[in-house]
Amino acid sequence: MNEITKYIEQLLASTSLTGGWLSFVTLSMLFATVALIAWLVYLLCIKIVSPLAARITSHTDVVWDDYLFNPQIIRAACNIVPAIIVWMLMPPIFSDHPIIQSLILKATAIYITIATMRLATTFISSLKLFDNDNDKRSATQQYLHSFCGVLKIIVLFLGVIIIISIIIDRSPLTLLAGLGATSAVLMLVFKDSITGLVAGIRLTSNNMVRKGDWITVSKAGANGTVEDITLSTVKVRNFDNTIVTVPPQKLIEDSFQNWHGMEESSGRRVTRTIYLDFRSITVASDELKKALAAEGLMKPEDMNGDVINLTLFRRYMERWLEQRDDVVTSSTYLMHLLDPTANGLPIEIYFFLKQKEWKAYEHHLAEIMEWTYALLPKFGLKIYQRI
Incomplete structure (x- = not known):
């Protein structure tokens, strides 16, 4: 910088400037020179260093360098370099003006602090990109995501303290x-x-x-x-x-x-309760047994002796659920009675569906329950309904 100062002084010596004007023009030219050097260094970083780093990381086999040396981080780092040039070259120019020198040093230091904070927060944010392509996060990834938020708060807090x-x-x-x-x-x-x-x-x-x-x-x-x-x-x-x-x-x-x-899990649970009219629960008649056997709902040997129509219905439903492809047969599936109420006898159907996605789940559930409601009259059963 001393050589540049001497060259500018020799250049201005041949002019008619004297006194305060000579000092002002000299300082202005030195200031412009430092600004030009800082700008050229910034262009060098942006136009050459940044693309070169991106090209190098793109040709490596590892993935982490693509995140940790992405264009945002490199650009944030390039913003610090001109300030360092100003920090190194500018103060000697204003050695005879301590107030201006102090203001420039403080302003440059504040800018470097802010730029460093931005670089640190950008770097921390890039850590989240490791799970950006996943719709779901593991516990470790989520903990890292939250820890990055804590680090950002710490960086901002320390940055404010340093600026003050x-x-x-x-x-x-x-x-x-x-x-x-x-x-x-x-x-x-x-x-x-x-x-x-x-x-x-x-x-x-x-x-x-x-x-x-x-x-x-x-x-x-x-x-x-x-x-x-x-x-x-x-x-x-x-x-x-x-x-x-x-x-x-x-x-x-x-x-x-x-x-x-x-x-x-292997399936999504279904629990539905049907309220039966007590008056429809009876011992199955011979006509009912013949009708069920004729339609292939029950085998004659399964209806020997006195048997309740509700018992036949429960047996059939459990066997029917076992044969369905959309029911998880490895999990519990049954129909069981609940405590009697004034609104009829509640019977609960309990099973697991393989379809867990909302739309498919509701469609398969509706199909099973609609079939259940339609079969009840065939067993001589009625749903309790107030009229």
Whole structure:
């Protein structure tokens, strides 16, 4: 920089400028030179270094470098380089003007701090890209996702402390020590944020809910798929495509239903209750037995002796469920009686369907229940119905 200064002074010596004007023009030209150098270095990083790094990472066999050295991170790093050039070259120019020199140093230091914060937050955000292609997250991925949010808060907090320390010309450690006296006030002001932070960490670290899970939160009106989980919100897309944002502390404090276990199981449970008229439950007559045998619903040897029509119906339904391809026969399937009520005798049908997706599940369930309702009269049974 001294050689550049001497060259500019020799260049201006041949002009008619003297005194203050000579000093002003010299400083202006030196300032413009430093700005030009910083701009050229920035162009070098953006036009050459950035594409070169992208080309190198694209030709490697590993995947992690594509995320950690993506264009956003490289561009954020390139934004710091010009400020470092200014930090190194500019102060000697204004050595005779300490006030201007101090302002330039502070402004450059603040810019470097902000650019470094942006680089750090961009780098932390890139860690989330490792599971960006998955509709669902594992517990480890979700914990990493939440941990990235904590790191961002720490980076922003430290960045603000450093910027304040630069402005007031104090050590950052002094400011951090002084925060102990105001911690009670900060706890009161940021009570909700801290509560949400702790709840979000508990939610993800205990693997209570993950991205892609189907959850039901009745009090919040949420019944759909979890689209995103942060330290302050859980975003749920309902089946009507409305978005419900639930605070993590609500999921911790209140109960909610997670259908993840059902989706990973072999089938989805079905429980339906039918109320039968007591007056229709009788000993099967010979005519009823002949009619059932003629239609192939029951075998004659299964109806020997006195047998109740409801017993025949239960036997047939369990055998019929066992023969269906959409019922999980390895799980429990049965029809059993519940306690009698004033509205008839409740009989519950219990089984698991292989179809767990909502539309297919409802269609197969409706088909089975419609067939059940249609078969009841063939066994001489009637559904209790108030007239």
